[in-house]
Amino acid sequence: GENVEQHPSTLSVQEGDSAVIKCTYSDSASNYFPWYKQELGKRPQLIIDIRSNVGEKKDQRIAVTLNKTAKHFSLHITETQPEDSAVYFCAASRGQAGTALIFGKGTTLSVSS
Amino acid sequence: KAGVTQTPRYLIKTRGQQVTLSCSPISGHRSVSWYQQTPGQGLQFLFEYFSETQRNKGNFPGRFSGRQFSNSRSEMNVSTLELGDSALYLCASSVRWTGMNEQFFGPGTRLTVL
DSSP: OOOEEEEOSEEEEETTOOEEEEEEEOOTTOOEEEEEEEOTTSOOEEEEEEETTOSEEEETTEEEEEETTTTEEEEEEOSOOGGGOEEEEEEEESSSSSSOEEEOOOEEEEEEO | OOOOEEEOSEEEEOTTOOEEEEEEOOTTOOEEEEEEEETTTEEEEEEEEETTEEEEEOSOOTTEEEEEOTTSOEEEEEOSOOGGGOEEEEEEEESSSSSSOOOEEOOOEEEEEO
């Protein structure tokens, strides 16, 4: 069935460094790839998303790249700050219809100052 | 605009009981999806509703069911609760039932089964 693999499961960086989280998906029909940030005890919040007809998207310190041929996408955070510490989830749409998302298992990012 | 709301926020039940969780989407949103979040399995898709119809279903047993009302509010029901059903249940709403739409999550209902 549909599957999204996410790596690494934990990531520790120093403030100001860059962080990269990678995901692969199995369903070639997936066409929407959002990234969510979840702080402890809070709801997941969308931080950036990318559609299948786009290869890269940037929003300030955050960027996402998509390689449809290889079926993988990545989140890049530059100039990390302590407030970036959270669990990050990648997701892929379940096929092309509907809003159902298949999530990766999450990456716990720790940014130390 | 008010965000997605879920009630109750916390629930404690015993094995064999049933439970109903409620989700109110953002005003104007007609699609509601439900997810189960556990430390071991992460976020898993349960089902999604649009215009009172279930459009998609995840790989959960029939004990898990849901419905959507004409005002887009949604409920999910879990019957014959098992210990493994302990989880955070999140609902998410979006404007349309088509892909590539941002989903907004509610705060979740924390269900503990004893």
